[in-house]
Amino acid sequence: MKKLKRSGRLVDMTHYLLQHPHQLVSLSYFSDRYQSAKSSISEDLTIVKDIFESQGFGSLLTIAGASGGVKYVPMVNDNEGQAFVNELCKKLEDEKRLLPGGYLYMMDILGSPRLMNEVGRLFAAVFSSQQIDAVMTVATKGIPLAYAIGTYLDVPVSIVRRDHRVTEGSMVSINYVSGSTKRIQTMSLARRSLEEGANVLIVDDFMKAGGTAKGMMDLLQEFHANVVGIGVLVEAEDAAAEKRLVDDYVSVTRLEEVNDKERLVKAVPGNVLEKLKEVKQ
Secondary structure, three states: OOOOOHHHHHHHHHHHHHOOOOOOOOHHHHHHOOOOHHHHHHHHHHHHHHHHHHOOOOOOOOOOOOOOOOEEEEOOOOOHHHHHHHHHHHHHOOOOHHEEOOHHHHHHOOOOOOHHHHHHHHHHHHOOOOOOOOEEOOOOHHHHHHHHHHHHHOEEEEEEEEEOOOHHHEEEEEEEEEEOOOOOOEEEEEEOOOOOOOOEEEEEEEEEEHHHHHHHHHHHHHOOEEEEEEEOOOOOOOOHHOOOOOOEEEEEEEEEEOOOOOOOEEEOOOOHHHHHHHHHH
16 A cells, blocks of 8 residues: 555545454554554554544544554444434334234344344344454354344354255254243254354344244353353344343344234334443443
């Protein structure tokens, strides 16, 4: 890259950091990239840090030492987070997404790169202080959500499947009881997809009774892995909470009422904004 003026360095540096969250970048890398002295790079990073933190984009952590550098940790400011969660609730309340049996059509939301990108940043902000080695979800609808979160945390995604695929090698399988149907089902995870003892964030698109999340927790025991947290895009109404198999989780939205007969869906914010405030304190 050719030598840039400070204004050019600031733009390019900001773009680079936003595209590489949670990655440690050395001052030498920026110094070589812009053909500038480390003292100038340090001044540039101070400017970027001030803007990031004042606007609520996140924080820029400085790690001292020969192997040190800077790391961008994404964050979401309160107003931005509230506006997004409200937007998502409004989308969920569209009566056109009601399906027979009181189910909701959600593929338009899960298939929206913009919405998933925002959800990923929101969850990454909530779990920013945790040591996370991987994000886990069950195929298939949880995959877009898991990859969005994994991108902002800069960690790989482990996909649990309900069937065995020969292309994934040897699998670890368990039987679990579905929280809503009480049926015994099977879930499997490739041995190579997760390191033993890893710290894992479990995510799912929808949680009713929590049987799937509980199943993933049990599966992680086979890998001697640690559950750092559970993130859910939508949780079912309070009636289902009485039989819920997990009680410690973060949800973006919560269905307060789903009435198929009256074509009514009522969605409210989950606890994600409360958890976000706790992280900032």
